[in-house]
Amino acid sequence: MTLKELHFFYELTQTPQVTQVAKELNISQSALSLAIKSLEQKLGESLFDRVGKKLVLNERGRFFKEQTYAHYVALKDAQTLFQTNQLAGRLNIAASKTISNYLMPDIYFNFLATHKEVSFDINSINSTRIIEQIVNSKLDIGLIETNLSHSNIIKEHLCDDELIVVTSDKNSPRKLFIDTIEKKWILREVGSGTREIFIDCLGDMAKELDIFMELHSFQEIKSILLKNPNTISAISRVAVEKELKDQTLFEIKLINIEFKRAFSLIYHKDKSKSLLFNTFIEFLKKSLQT
Template identity: 70%
Template sequence: MTLKELSFFYKLCDNPQVTQVAQELNISQSAISLAIKSLENKLNEQLFDRLGKKLVLNERGRFFKEKTYSHYLAIKDAKNIFQKNKLAGQMKIAASKTISNYIMPDIYFDFLSQYKEVKFDIETINSTIILEKVLDSKLDIGLIETDFTHSNIIREKLYDDELIIVTSDENYPRTSYIDTIDKKWILREIGSGTREIFINKLGKHTEKLDIFMELHGFEEIKKIVMDNKDCITAISKVAVKKEIENKQLFEIKLKNFEFKREFYLIYHKNKSNNLLFKTFIEYLKNKLH
């Protein structure tokens, strides 16, 4: 069934005079008759009794109208939804844990507060999985910590970050070489952007690390390091800002390494650049730059 066929049907429900309906709609009588016949064929039911030039609604037609008219109005309204409010829709977004936990919450909240017809489907997963989902077009936007290139993905820089080395041991020297740190390393899991940047930057020096535990979440890592002075971790500066200010954790500056990194916005190169998509990306950039 087409909306045009249904439109003619409901018009004739109110006015059985085909000639008058045709004049009102500025179309031929035969166009209306063909549309109604097509509708009846699709339903395998006769909806009108033919009385001269009139199409009079019969009992099956009245039943059909009763069951369908509210749905027809809803569909007509749906056709106009984006004309009434261009900034409406649901976006699928995934962010790596650092970005999701420490940067995005207020941005999500403020954007949704401003645009009432927008919904977010949000995931917090590691950068490797985000890349896979963007390539499979299962996400509209990915927010990651990993520097990479792929022919099917558009990547844009969002934010400058830094990994720092922290311990709860207030007496440990505040500057050190990576090779001389004699503590148990608590690191993120394989596949996380934080871990990959740290390990890749260290190169061959990784062999000298005492990697004691690998965990999925920053909060768990922070708790272990704060509760055990013989432990140490590499973590995003934004993730431990409060703990450093409260002197629960202490930064150890490395003499031979820096762990600067960038956060990236990624999306599939074939992603449609609709108004909602473009507005959110612009909003995100303005908040983070």
């Protein structure tokens, strides 16, 4: 069924004179009759009794109108939905754990508080999975912390970050060569941006690393570190700002090694850029760069 056929049908339910309705709609009588016949063929039912030159609604037609008119009105309203509010819509967004937990909550809240007709589907997964879902068009926007990319992905810089090495051992030296560290390493799982950056920066030295545990969240890692001074981890500075300030965790600077990285925005190269899409990205960049 088409909206045009339904429109003609509802008009005829108000005025059974085909000639008059055709004139009001500025179409020929034959075009009106063909549209109604097409609708009836699709339904497999006659909706009108043909009485002379009139089309009188029959019992099946009355039932059809009763069951469908409210939906038709809603569909007609939907045609003008984005004319009245260009920012209405739902965005499907996924961010890596660091970005999701420590950067995005206020940004999501502030944007939604300003734009009442917008909603988000928010996911927090590792960067590798975000890239996979963007490639498969399952996400509108991805926020990642890895250098990995894909030929079908557009990648834009958001802001810079730094990984640091921390322990709860207050007596540990504050500067060390990595191969002199005898503590147990607690790292994020394979596929996380934090882990990938750390391992990539170490190069061949990563093979000698004593990785004792792999966990899926920074909270889990911090919990282990705080209870076990003989453990150590590489973690985003933004994730341990409070612990560093409270001196429950302590930074160890690795001699001759720095862990710099960028947080990036990604989306599919064929993604249509609506006003909502562009407005949120602009808001996101501005929020992270202030």
